[in-house]
Every structure is written in structure tokens, then in C-alpha cells.
Amino acid sequence: MADTKTRKSSSVKIIRSQPARVTRKKPNVAGGILSFVWLAIVAIPLYWLVLTSFRTQATFFTDKPLAFPSDPTLDNYALVLENDFWRYLANSAIVTVFATALIVACGFLAAYAIARNGQGISKATFSVLLLGLAIPLQATIIPIYLLIVEMGLYDSLIAIILPSAAFGLPIAVLILVNFLRDIPRSLFEAARIDGASEWKAMLSVALPLARPAIVTVAIYSGLNVWNGFLFPLILTQSEDKRVLPLALTTYQGLFTINVPAVVAAVVLSSLPVIALYILGRRQLLAGMTAGFGK
Amino acid sequence: MTVLATRRAAAKKYRVGPPASLSVPALVMFGFFAIVPLFIALGLSFTKWNGLGTPEWVGLDNWATVVTDSSIAHSIWLTVGLMVLSWIIQTPISMLLGVFLAGRERYREILAVIYFVPLLLSSAAIAIAWRNLLDPNFGLFSSGAIPFLDQNWLGDPNLAFITVTLIIAWQFIPFHTLLYQGGARQISQSMYEAAALDGAGRVRQFFSITVPQMKYTIVTSSMLMLVGALTYFDVIWILTQGGPGDATRILPLAMYQTGFVANQMGLASAIAVVLAVVGMTLSLTITRLSGFSRMESQAEGE
Numbered sequence: 001m002a003d004t005k006t007r008k009s010s011s012v013k014i015i016r017s018q019p020a021r022v023t024r025k026k027p028n029v030a031g032g033i034l035s036f037v038w039l040a041i042v043a044i045p046l047y048w049l050v051l052t053s054f055r056t057q058a059t060f061f062t063d064k065p066l067a068f069p070s071d072p073t074l075d076n077y078a079l080v081l082e083n084d085f086w087r088y089l090a091n092s093a094i095v096t097v098f099a100t101a102l103i104v105a106c107g108f109l110a111a112y113a114i115a116r117n118g119q120g121i122s123k124a125t126f127s128v129l130l131l132g133l134a135i136p137l138q139a140t141i142i143p144i145y146l147l148i149v150e151m152g153l154y155d156s157l158i159a160i161i162l163p164s165a166a167f168g169l170p171i172a173v174l175i176l177v178n179f180l181r182d183i184p185r186s187l188f189e190a191a192r193i194d195g196a197s198e199w200k201a202m203l204s205v206a207l208p209l210a211r212p213a214i215v216t217v218a219i220y221s222g223l224n225v226w227n228g229f230l231f232p233l234i235l236t237q238s239e240d241k242r243v244l245p246l247a248l249t250t251y252q253g254l255f256t257i258n259v260p261a262v263v264a265a266v267v268l269s270s271l272p273v274i275a276l277y278i279l280g281r282r283q284l285l286a287g288m289t290a291g292f293g294k
Numbered sequence: 295m296t297v298l299a300t301r302r303a304a305a306k307k308y309r310v311g312p313p314a315s316l317s318v319p320a321l322v323m324f325g326f327f328a329i330v331p332l333f334i335a336l337g338l339s340f341t342k343w344n345g346l347g348t349p350e351w352v353g354l355d356n357w358a359t360v361v362t363d364s365s366i367a368h369s370i371w372l373t374v375g376l377m378v379l380s381w382i383i384q385t386p387i388s389m390l391l392g393v394f395l396a397g398r399e400r401y402r403e404i405l406a407v408i409y410f411v412p413l414l415l416s417s418a419a420i421a422i423a424w425r426n427l428l429d430p431n432f433g434l435f436s437s438g439a440i441p442f443l444d445q446n447w448l449g450d451p452n453l454a455f456i457t458v459t460l461i462i463a464w465q466f467i468p469f470h471t472l473l474y475q476g477g478a479r480q481i482s483q484s485m486y487e488a489a490a491l492d493g494a495g496r497v498r499q500f501f502s503i504t505v506p507q508m509k510y511t512i513v514t515s516s517m518l519m520l521v522g523a524l525t526y527f528d529v530i531w532i533l534t535q536g537g538p539g540d541a542t543r544i545l546p547l548a549m550y551q552t553g554f555v556a557n558q559m560g561l562a563s564a565i566a567v568v569l570a571v572v573g574m575t576l577s578l579t580i581t582r583l584s585g586f587s588r589m590e591s592q593a594e595g596e
Contacts, residue, residue, distance in 0.1 A: 028496065031394040035405055038391060041464065042409055048434050049423050065434045102323070110320035116311035125317035132328050134577040136525045138546040139570035142338065142553050142563050143331030166327035169320050188311070198312050227416035229528035234554060245418035249532060252422055259426050266419045273414040281407065288413060289472050292514050 053077070053264040060260050076264035083254065085268060087240060088247035092226060095160050095243055099225040100218055102165035103172050107217060108210070110169075111176030112202055116188065126177070129170040137167050137230065145234050159235040160243065164228055168221040175220075175290055179213035180206060219287025223273065244269045332570055338563035345559050356564040366565065368540060369548040376459060376544055377523035383463045384470055384519055389512075391467070392474020393504055406475070413468045421532035424461050448534055451541040458530055458542050465529065466522070470515045477511030478504060517580045524573050545569055 048065060053076055055069045063070055110129075113122040144163050145154075153159040183206065191201040207214075229245045236242065242250065251265040277284055339356050341349035360366055395406045412420065427434050428447040435443040447457040481504065489499050505512075527546045530536065536543035536551060543551070545565060553562030 028394070031390065034387075034390055035394050035402075038387070038467075039405060039408060042412060042468075045423065045427055045434075045464075046411060048427060052426075060432070065437065106320040106323060110317035113312055113314050113316035117314045117316075120314040121321065122314035122317040125321040128321060128329065129324060131574075132324055134521070134574040135328055135332065136521070136546075136569055136573040138525045138527055138549065139335065139566040139573065140328060140331035141550070142559055142566060143334035144327060145554075146334065147327070147331065162323070163327045166323045169324045173320060202312060227418075229416070229418050229531075245416045245528070248416075248418045248422050252425070252532075257432065259429070259432050262422060262426055266415075266423050270415050270419050274411075277411075277414050285410060285413075285472060288469065289476060292473060292518065 049263055049267060052260050053267045055260045057258055057260060076258075076261045077268060079255075079258075079261050080251065080265045080268055083251070084239070084247075085265070088242055088244045089269075089272075091157060091240075091242060092244040095157055095164065095228075095232075096222050096226045098157075099161045099165040099168065100222045102161065103168040103221045104214060104218055106165070107169055107172035107176055108207070108214065111173045111180055112206055114173070114177050115180035115183075116185070116206075126173070129173050132170045133174070141230060141234050144231075148235050153235075155236050155238055155241055157236075157241060160228070160231050163231055163235070164225045168224060171290065172217045172221055175217050176210065176213050179210055183209050215283065216287045216290045219284060220290035223288065226273070332567075335563045335566045335570070338560055339567050341560045341563075343559040344557045345553070349560065352560065356561045359561055360564045360568060365540060365543075366548060369543050369545045370568075372455065372543065373524060373545040375455070376462075376526070377520050379456075379459050380462060380466075380523045381516060381519050383459065384467050385512075385516065387463075388467050388470035388515065389474050389505075389508075391471040392476075393478045393500070395471065395475045396478035409471060410468050412465055413472070415465075417465065417528035418532060420461070420465050421529045424464075425533055428457070449538055451538045454534055454538055454541045458533055461533065462523075462526055462529055466519070470519065473511055473515050474508065477508040481507045513580065517577055520580070521573055521577050524569065524576070 044066070051066070051069060052060065054072045054074070055063060056071050056073050056075065059069060059071045110122070110125055114126045118126075140163075148154050148159045148163075153162075187205055187209075188201050191205050192198070196204065227245060228243075232243045232246045236246075239250075248265055248269055252262050255261040255265075338349060340351060340353060342352045342355070343349035391409065395402055395409070415423070425448065426432070430436055430444075430446040430449060435445070438444045445453060447453050485503050485507070486499055489503055494502065525546055526544065527550065530542050530544060530547060531550070534542045536547040546569065549562050549565040549569065552558050552565060
């Protein structure tokens with residue numbers, strides 16, 4: 001008895017004084033090697049992408065593929081910008097902003113009703129949305145195409161916004177419900193007793209408290225819509241309704257073997273999200289695993 | 295007394311909360327664009343329709359085709375192959391990288407910043423980038439400096455499928471690494487300390503502590519991978535359009551081409567129904583089997 005006691009206490013002492021020696025006796029060689037192999041797999045294509053975007057078409061064929069451009073140029077970027085890049089960017093921005101706003105607004109209202117009422121139609125809504133989490137978007141494109149055509153919305157930005165928003169709802173509501181359920185009911189009841197309407201209680205109590213969850217939902221849904229390809233592909237056709245991901249295939253067709261220009265378009269289209277990553281990396285990453293990360 | 299009583303009554307009254315009808319906009323939107331289409335797809339699967347005109351009732355013709363057509367069977371096998379292969383490639387790498395990145399050392403944080411960059415690129419950007427990078431005439435490997443890598447990766451029917459699978463892995467491993475990093479960080483450090491005191495080495499610790507403790511992360515990640523593999527469209531569409539031949543024509547591509555290229559909307563709808571049923575069955579099964587009912591139990595309310 002006494003023996004184990006002293007052993008325990010001495011080991012505790014070791015942990016306290018030299019934690020590194022206990023938990024990390026030898027370096028993690030296998031992990032280290034894998035991590036640098038993976039670094040190469042991730043970084044080399046990205047490095048090639050960026051370097052190539054600064055090459056002239058001539059030096060692209062003569063330079064070594066991973067060497068610094070011998071005649072660096074911004075012409076490729078200029079060429080992309082001249083070819084309607086701003087319009088595609090604006091289209092993507094419009095689609096993303098409106099779809100995300102719809103998801104956040106409808107999602108928050110629904111989540112609030114589900115979390116605080118949970119009866120009747122709000123209960124039904126939650127069941128439908130949870131089931132909906134499992135519906136692959138791909139399986140619905142033909143009927144959605146049909147519905148959009150029947151509604152006279154084919155080849156408009158609204159045609160992309162509505163279904164994109166609809167498919168963003170399940171995960172948005174799930175995240176918001178989980179968050180709102182953790183807010184003590186007494187807060188709302190106190191607000192009501194103090195004379196606030198149900199509407200006011202929602203706007204002045206629930207909304208500010210749920211801000212972190214709303215930010216997460218906005219990031220997650222916004223990125224999904226921004227990167228969306230299939231809905232724009234089947235629901236629009238004219239050039240002035242094209243969004244960025246679809247436009248990249250247009251650039252590939254337009255520039256064909258002018259690889260530096262194609263690659264510049266890829267880099268340019270990714271800049272907005274990369275800027276967000278630089279500004280708020282942690283928040284962005286947390287938003288990406290929204291609802292799955294916990 | 296009376297003040298207290300009215301207060302109590304008031305509190306009871308206010309406990310009702312907001313009207314349930316606040317959820318109607320979400321229900322209508324999701325119902326209209328996700329649930330209704332499923333039924334329309336089911337209906338269309340019994341018709342012959344070219345996308346214009348009126349659908350013509352043909353009974354079970356499309357379903358007979360789905361069951362007997364060898365190219366659809368081929369697509370189903372490719373989809374299953376992609377699913378299994380994606381899981382086998384992505385899970386161990388993501389898990390090891392995630393656990394490695396869970397460490398708080400400075401250099402690991404810098405590695406993490408770079409690892410997660412592919413997450414920022416759209417599928418279209420990734421596909422266009424790889425298509426050019428792997429181009430047999432102008433691509434990174436076309437100089438022949440490393441003969442093994444100088445292949446027609448996307449143009450050779452024997453290589454295209456594995457190439458596509460690897461590009462998809464490149465795209466999604468960062469996301470799953472992020473999940474595993476989060477999962478690994480929640481494991482209590484004291485478990486490792488206890489194991490180390492008992493003489494367990496790193497490998498033993500990994501399999502006896504890390505893996506079992508990350509059970510939920512493994513389930514979540516696997517579910518997203520398997521169901522995701524069922525729906526990859528954009529990357530493959532841009533890389534190969536399902537080719538060369540039908541070497542990468544997985545089910546969603548087969549559906550798209552049958553419907554929007556060959557204008558056989560009825561048959562394409564039948565494929566869509568298969569896709570929906572398999573997808574939903576898969577996620578519900580995994581959810582059930584793993585006892586991963588966190589989401590469901592919350593759905594049932596308090």
C-alpha cells in the first residue's frame with residue numbers, strides 16, 4: 001500500500017517537473033515523414049499553379065516547370081480580367097449573398113421555432129430537414145430543372161439562388177437548433193414578463209446570443225454556394241448569368257492551350273476565399289466543419 | 295401573493311414560446327426544391343420524356359433498362375469502387391495527419407496552414423488546375439524528368455479512374471484532416487500520460503487510445519466520405535466528362551449525360567431515384583449501425 005502510494009506521488013512529481021519527457025520521449029519519426037510527404041503533395045501543385053500564372057506563353061514551354069519564371073508577367077491576369085471576369089465575380093457574389101441571406105433568415109426562424117416551440121409544424125419541419133440531410137442534391141436536378149423552367153426562371157440568377165438556399169437549410173437549421181437549445185428558457189421568459197413581445201424576445205435575446213452559430217452557418221453555406229457548380233450548370237446557359245466556377249470551364253475553352261492564362265483564372269477565382277482565410281483562418285476553418293466538428 | 299401568482303401564470307403563458315409557424319418558410323422552400331423533386335423524379339422514371347413536350351407513360355421500361363443495361367451496371371460498379379477506394383485512401387491519411395496536427399508545436403501549426411489551402415478552392419478550380427498540371431503535352435510531368443510520372447494520366451483508360459480518385463483524395467483529405475484534428479484535440483492528455491507510465495509506446499497508444507476515442511469522428515468522417523463519393527460530379531465532369539470512353543462514368547455522370555446530353559429524362563430520373571435511395575439508405579444505415587444517434591435523439595426533443 002505504502003509502496004504504491006510513494007510511487008504514485010513520485011510519478012506525479014515527474015509529470016509536474018518534466019512533462020515533455022513523459023509524453024514525448026522520442027520524436028514521432030513516422031508522423032514527421034508523412035507530414036512532409038503530404039506537404040509536398042499539397043504544396044507542389046499549388047506552387048506550380050502560382051508560378052505558371054506569371055509565365056509568358058513562350059517561357060511556359062521553355063522554362064523548367066518548377067523554376068522561377070524567367071520573364072515574369074502579369075499579362076495572364078490582365079487577359080482574364082478583360083474577359084468578363086468582373087461580371088462572373090459579381091454574379092457569384094450576388095448568388096452567394098442572396099442564397100446565404102435566405103438560408104440564415106429562414107434557417108434562424110425555423111430553428112427558433114423548433115428550439116423553443118417544437119410542436120406541430122415546427123416539429124414536422126425538423127423531421128423533414130433531418131431526413132433531407134441524406135438527400136443527394138444530384139438526385140433532384142432533373143425535377144428542379146423542370147420546376148425552374150415551369151416557373152419561368154430558367155437562365156436567371158434566382159434560378160441558382162433558390163435551390164442552393166433550399167439545400168443549405170438542413171445543416172443550417174441543425175446547427176442553429178443545437179445552439180439555441182442551450183440558451184436557458186428563463187432568459188426568454190424573463191424578457192416576455194418584462195413586456196417584450198415574442199418577436200422582440202427573438203430579436204433582442206436569441207439573435208445576439210446566437211451570433212457565433214449564425215456566423216458559422218453563414219460561412220459554411222456561403223462557401224458551398226460560392227463553389228457550387230451543378231445548379232449553375234443545369235439552370236443557366238447565357239454568358240451574362242455565368243458564375244465563377246462555371247466560368248473557369250469557359251476560360252479553359254477560350255484559352256485552350258494558353259495554360260498560364262487558364263491557371264491565372266484559377267488563381268484569380270480563388271483569391272476572395274484565400275483573402276478570407278488570411279483574415280480569419282480559425283473562424284473560416286471552424287465554419288467549414290460546421291456541425292461535424294464537435 | 296397575488297402578484298406572485300399572476301407572475302407564475304404569466305411565466306406559464308410565456309413558456310409556450312414563439313408560434314410554430316415560424317418554421318414554415320424553411321419547410322416550404324426545402325419541401326419544394328428537395329422533397330417534391332424526389333417524387334417528381336419517381337413519377338418521371340415511369341415515363342419517356344425528352345425534356346420538352348409531354349412525358350409519355352411507359353410503365354417499367356426505364357426500370358428494366360436500369361436493371362439490365364450493361365453501361366449502367368458499369369457505372370454502379372465504378373461508383374462503388376470510387377466509394378471504397380476513396381475511403382481506403384482518405385481515412386488513414388486524414389487520421390494520421392489530423393492526429394499529427396493536433397499537436398500544438400509551432401511547426402505543426404504552420405504545416406496546418408498550408409495543408410488546408412485546398413479546402414479554399416472550388417471543385418471547378420481544383421479540376422481545371424489538375425487537368426492542366428497533368429496534361430501529357432504541357433503539364434508538370436511532361437518533360438519526362440521523372441519517367442514514371444510522365445503518363446497520360448487522364449487520357450489512358452487504365453489510369454483515368456485511379457487518377458480521378460487520387461485528385462478527389464487531394465481535394466477532400468484536408469477536410470477530413472480538419473475533422474480528425476478536432477477529434478484528436480478532445481482526447482484528454484491524461485490518458486496518454488497514464489498509458490506512457492504503463493509503458494505503452496506510441497503505436498500502442500494510437501491504437502488503444504486515439505482510435506477508440508475518436509469513434510464519433512471516424513463515423514462522421516466515413517459517412518461524409520461514403521455518401522460524398524456517391525455524389526462527386528463537378529471534379530470528374532471537368533476532368534474527363536466520364537471518359538475516356540466510360541472509364542470514369544460514375545452514376546451521377548451517367549445520370550447527367552442520359553438526361554441532359556442524350557435527352558432521356560425518364561431513364562435519367564430512374565437513375566436519380568437509385569442514387570437517392572442508395573444515398574439515403576447508406577447514411578441512415580451508418581447512423582443506425584454506429585449508434586451515432588446524437589442528431590436523432592436531439593430531433594426527438596427534450
